[in-house]
Structure formats: C-alpha cells, structure tokens
Amino acid sequence: MTQFKTYFTIDCISFTFVILIFSGLSLLDLLPPLTTLIALQIFAMTTCIAFLMTLTDRIPWNSLWPSILVDIGTVLFSVFTIGWLFHVFPMDWPNFTVISGMSVVVYFAVYGVLIIKDRVDADKINQQIQSKHHK
Secondary structure, three states: OOHHHHHHHHHHHHHHHHHHHHHHHHHOOOOOOOOHHHHHHHHHHHHHHHHHHHHHOOOOOOOHHHHHHHHHHHHHHHHHHHHHHOOOOOOOHHHHHHHHHHHHHHHHHHHHHHHHHHHHHHHHHHHHHHHHHOO
C-alpha cells in the first residue's frame, strides 16, 4: 500500500472509531451531543494525527514500545491542541480523563485493524507465491 493510502486509511479508521465512541459517550451524557461542527473538528484531529505520524514514522526506532509511546503522545497532543484551539470540549479533568482514555483506545483499535489488514495482505502474497511454485 502506498504511504498516502496507508495514512489515509489510518485517518478514516480512526475517524470512524472516534465518531462511534463519541456517539456512545454522548448517549451516556459523558460528552456533549455530536454535531456536524464537532464531527468536522474530529476529522481535523484525525487528519492532523495522521499527518504528524507520517513524520514520526520516519524515526528509526530500535523497538516497538518507544514508537507506540510517541504515537500516543502525538495523538494526545493533536487532540488537546485542536480541542483547545477550536473549543471542542471543556478543558477540565473529567473531560481530559474521558478523552485521553478514548484516544488511547482508538489508537490501539486502529493499530489492531492495521495488523489484521497486514496479515491478510501477507497471506494473499504467500498464496500467490505458493501458486506460482506449484505450476
């Protein structure tokens, strides 16, 4: 997959997860109702995160966990910076806790979906190689 498609996919998957979780938390009155403006602000957040990850993914990491921690830092930085700039949500401890937790859950959900997708792609490639060897 080209890099653009990879990061566009990350953006779309994360946006979908955030909208679903936000909607659920909104139904529980833990977050305000989801409006068109909030949805667009969430899209700005997920797009900013995907863009910043194009930069941080260029760092040659020696292990997986520092990369994951930087990614989570990137997510939280983007969410709270855009949230603060556009007044998406009140900056208080309850919101900080809920939104931080939601952001980390979405990060690992997207990470999991990408692992599954990579596995499916690898299986397809292996099947093609196997079929060429058996001819």
